[in-house]
Amino acid sequence: MSSSRTDVLDPPAAEEFPRWLTLREASFLTGLDEASLRVLVASGRVGCDRSLSRKLGDGYLLLPSKDLREAGLLPADPETSHEEAAPELVVAVEETIAEESPVYPVVERQRTWPRAVRRGTFGGLVTILVIASFLPLLHGSQTFAVNSGQMAPAIRAGDLVLDRAIPAADVRVGDAVTLLDHATGTARTTRVRTIERVGTYLRLEVRADREANVQSVAVPFASSIDQVDGRIMGIGGPLSRVPGHLERHASLVLPGLALLIALVTWAIARRRRAA
Known part of the structure; x- marks a missing residue:
């Protein structure tokens, strides 16, 4: 937005001036402010020399007194002042008013139903994983990895079996057991x-489901035997490759892994919401 005002200036009395005037000197002698003089320079009505202003600042912009005199801002030379009368100068000064940038309302992005359903489903699966990982620990189960397929299809290679210690006197024919050498x-x-x-x-005669030979094992009557109480598919193989028989401590490892996955998932979801 711009508006204009008109200033009527009377030139001072005729006197001799130097060839070049600084912007401040020209402002003092002509009665115009520096902004008005810059407008005349920008329009081409008054020339300028910027050799000093580049080093010392805008106040040292040099204006030729001849151009100021021709523009009617300074009185004529004493020799010609009696012949020519300095005309009245009308200078239009434009005042620039900065426009305020419009303020746009912030619209919060609404969640769509498919996205909410996906997040809810994934969060529910992570919650189920965390709860399920604590079941072997709460049940007091011992875990062992199965690396062969001799018990397939009931127990496949790579499964992790959950064993529960029972008295040897309670063992029945057909029970799946884990024998530790x-x-x-x-x-x-x-x-x-x-x-x-x-x-x-x-004296127990044992044989895996896919084995042909029967083996005999002697177990003290007052001792206990690890009876297979359940299995977790697919994670026994990776755990058995970790040194230190990590698969036998899976009841402690699984809750830790599940909690780590839940924390990472929560951190990723929080970062996406913040973005």
């Missing part, structure tokens, strides 16, 4: 075929 530290999941008590021991 303390000499080698290896565990083997198999199935009980026959049970016979011999003195203070139980």
Whole structure:
């Protein structure tokens, strides 16, 4: 937006002036402010020399007194002042008023139903994963990895079996059990075929579902046996590759992994909402 005002200026008395005047000197002698003189310079009616203003500032912009005199801002030379009368000068000064930038309302992005459903479904799955990871720990289960397919299809290679310690006297034919060889530290999941008590021991004949040979195992009658109570598909293989028999401590590892996944998911969702 711009508006204009008209100033009528009377030139001062005739006197001699130097060839060049600074912007401040010209403003003092002509009675115009520096902004008005800059308008005349920009319009081309008055020339200028910027050699000093580049180093010392805008106040040292040099204006030729001849151009100021021709524009009627300074009186004529003494020799010609009696012949020519300085005309009245009418200078139109434009005042520029800065326009305020419009303020646009901030519209919050609304969530669509498909996005809300996806987020809700994913959040529910993560919650179920966290709750399920604590079940082996709360149940007091011992975990073992199955690396062979001898018990398929009931228990496949790569599954993680959840074992519950029961008294040896409670073992029944057809139970899936995990036998731990303390000499080698290896565990083997198999199935009980026959049970016979011999003195203070139980003689168990075991054979996996896909094995042909039956093996005999002697177990103290007063001891306990790890009976397979459930399985988790697919995670036994990766855990068994970690040194230190990590798969046997899965009841502690799984809750930690589930909580880590939940925290990472929550952090990613929070960052997307902030963006």
